[in-house]
Amino acid sequence: MFTIGEFARHGRVSVRMLRHYDSTGLLRPARIDPASGYRFYAAGQLARLNRIIALKDLGFTLDQVRTMLDQEVSTEQMRGMLVLRRAELRSQIAADTQRLGQVEARLRVIEEEGTMPAIDIQVKKIPAIRVAELTGPVAAMEPEFITPVIQGLYGDLGMQIRQAGMTVTGPAIAYYTPAPDGDGAIVHAALPVGGGPASGHPFEVIDLPEIGQAATIVHHGSMDNCLATFQVLGRWIEDNGYQSAGYARELYLECPADKDKWVTELQEPLLPA
Amino acid sequence: MFTIGEFARHGRVSVRMLRHYDSTGLLRPARIDPASGYRFYAAGQLARLNRIIALKDLGFTLDQVRTMLDQEVSTEQMRGMLVLRRAELRSQIAADTQRLGQVEARLRVIEEEGTMPAIDIQVKKIPAIRVAELTGPVAAMEPEFITPVIQGLYGDLGMQIRQAGMTVTGPAIAYYTPAPDGDGAIVHAALPVGGGPASGHPFEVIDLPEIGQAATIVHHGSMDNCLATFQVLGRWIEDNGYQSAGYARELYLECPADKDKWVTELQEPLLPA
DNA sequence: TTGCTCCTCACGTCACGTGAGGTGGC
DNA sequence: TTGCTCCTCACGTCACGTGAGGTGGC
Secondary structure, eight states: OEEHHHHHHHHTOOHHHHHHHHHTTSSOOSEEOTTTOOEEEOTTHHHHHHHHHHHHHTTOOHHHHHHHHHTTOOHHHHHHHHHHHHHHHHHHHHHHHHHHHHHHHHHHHHHHHOSOOOOOOEEEEEOOEEEEEEEEEESSSSHHHHHHHHHHHHHHHHHHHHHTTOOBOSOEEEEEEEOTTSSSEEEEEEEEBOSOOSSSSSSEEEEEOOEEEEEEEEEESOGGGHHHHHHHHHHHHHHTTOOBOSOOEEEEEEOOSSGGGOEEEEEEEBOOO | OEEHHHHHHHHTOOHHHHHHHHHTTSSOOSEEOTTTOOEEEOTTHHHHHHHHHHHHHTTOOHHHHHHHHHTTOOHHHHHHHHHHHHHHHHHHHHHHHHHHHHHHHHHHHHHHHOSOOOOOOEEEEEOOEEEEEEEEEESSSSHHHHHHHHHHHHHHHHHHHHHTTOOBOSOEEEEEEEOTTSSSEEEEEEEEBOSOOSSSSSSEEEEEOOEEEEEEEEEESOGGGHHHHHHHHHHHHHHTTOOBOSOOEEEEEEOOSSGGGOEEEEEEEBOOO
């Protein structure tokens, strides 16, 4: 018979852990002195303690350990639990390896440029959404070409949607497709809408497809100055081993009269890794 | 201005998370309606939310994130935090990889033999300890040769320690060293002792060195039947990619009159990985 | 009226670590 | 008397998830 302290030393565990295992029924002392409440453990209980610690070290929860020890699991069941644990460990290692890569990318930016790495970029999925849109050609992907075109389109579109009896359900979305003649691009000015007539209006209603993976950054201020933000985003994509899959979408989160107070989310689609 | 639900959707976080970040001061809404308590967020706050999520995804705690965002950390400080995080991630990946190896070793045992793998084996450090000991030669490492010798030694040793006025402070330890003539071995029957005279008694007092890494298993029953347990231990050492570094120590945890109720821990030293 | 969104508590999670406050034997 | 070990609460950890119970506008 060992006292709790002696037993803890032999088993390389804390006294607190033994009390915890007692209270949860995982490992009850062989005897408890009724007068003092002192716990006494038999040497043979060391085998069970070792089993508990070994399974715990594999990363099983105490509840799982209890099941494995008390339910007399079969070899086949044990195999199932180990296979599950293997999968969990693998995905955890993969996730941590990914994290490590991102940490290292940021460290490289600091080492090589001595500047603060961008930390406000998110990779996320952009869900599909139904929009009403008008399109127009732009000569080049520069703000000075795009802004006038897009402003005109949104002005018309808003009115037409109202006239069609439909309602706008969220912030405006602009996106770009290559021009059919290979020169410049087509800008799409879109507004999310709910139901409504399928035709009989000058705009088109289409379903923007989901973007599986987009790198996003929030741009503050007039879109006339968006190039720097796009550059930060492009740089980040490169540094982190992603690849762009086309023109970015622009989500106009806030568009007050003062253009310098605009807030826009830039959503650049990424090639699947 | 967005309601908490809209803001949560744009930021790909739960409403509960935004409330949590509000309550901890990490991200306060731009405005709270005094009458209803409704939270309203400005589009520009999405940048901060993105920073929070990005840093959290790297594995920083919310407290660390708060420091990084609110204390205006310098590039150098950011580098320090990233270097620290890199080290944490590396060691976590290493630990999980180790765990994964152990899980896979157990799975191999099941696949190849269809039997339950041993789960009561622990790798642990055995601390140094001062003992009084007597030694004797044995012809071979078989129980039938060892038992009579060791029993005699312990009988003598116990009496001699008492006569020397010393006290036994823990369970008996037996260990083996190769015989000088290369034939058989020397068995050491040792008992942990506290202080006492350095000489003037027939036994030797020595300090058993620490064992950095020992694979241990608890043997139940008479030591006459210890071979099977030793085999399990040896098999485990091999399966898990360790290597034995010599004869095992035996720690006699419980030695009642009925030899079948003995409990012994076998401690096999391992070569450092 | 029903649904939807918003609100504020407040418990639960997981495996203990860490006091606080007290006892019993050398 | 001082140290040491033992005991029983009970809070704290970390970042929310998940009800419970209630409100306000379409």
